[in-house]
Amino acid sequence: MASSYSNSPCAACKFLRRKCNQDCIFAPYFPPEEPHKFANVHKIFGASNVSKILNEVLPHQREDTVNSLAYEAEARIKDPVYGCVGAISVLQRQLLKLQKELDATNADLIRLNHQGSSSLGLGHVHSDGFFNCPSNLSNDSCGDS
Numbered sequence: 545m546a547s548s549y550s551n552s553p554c555a556a557c558k559f560l561r562r563k564c565n566q567d568c569i570f571a572p573y574f575p576p577e578e579p580h581k582f583a584n585v586h587k588i589f590g591a592s593n594v595s596k597i598l599n600e601v602l603p604h605q606r607e608d609t610v611n612s613l614a615y616e617a618e619a620r621i622k623d624p625v626y627g628c629v630g631a632i633s634v635l636q637r638q639l640l641k642l643q644k645e646l647d648a649t650n651a652d653l654i655r656l657n658h659q660g661s662s663s664l665g666l667g668h669v670h671s672d673g674f675f676n677c678p679s680n681l682s683n684d685s686c687g688d689s
Contacts, residue, residue, distance in 0.1 A: 555574040
């Protein structure tokens with residue numbers, strides 16, 4: 545859990561201006577030192593809905609639930625239309641761009657490697673793992689005896 549109950553009211557109770565009890569559903573997940581976390585979640589989901597969600601979720605899943613709500617709330621505040629989906633879309637576009645760059649770089653490396661080995665008269669390793677001895681080397685130099 546994020547925080548244990550203390551004398552100071554949790555961020556939720558402080559924001560809602562109510563007394564924070566020992567059985568407060570918000571206290572373990574919205575510590576007093578993180579008031580923005582509850583403010584964002586409250587702005588997007590509402591305190592009543594968050595309370596209902598937390599009561600329906602198993603206790604060992606509540607921290608992950610609150611973290612997900614907080615992440616979605618922050619994303620929704622930054623991008624009111626798309627929220628997390630907008631961030632995912634941006635990351636997917638970046639991933640596609642980087643994959644294309646990587647593919648192009650790998651193609652360049654293969655091309656340069658092939659050009660370098662042919663211009664130096666070096667042999668070629670076949671896909672079956674056998675090495676062809678270049679014509680400018682004797683069979684003795686290639687390990688054939």
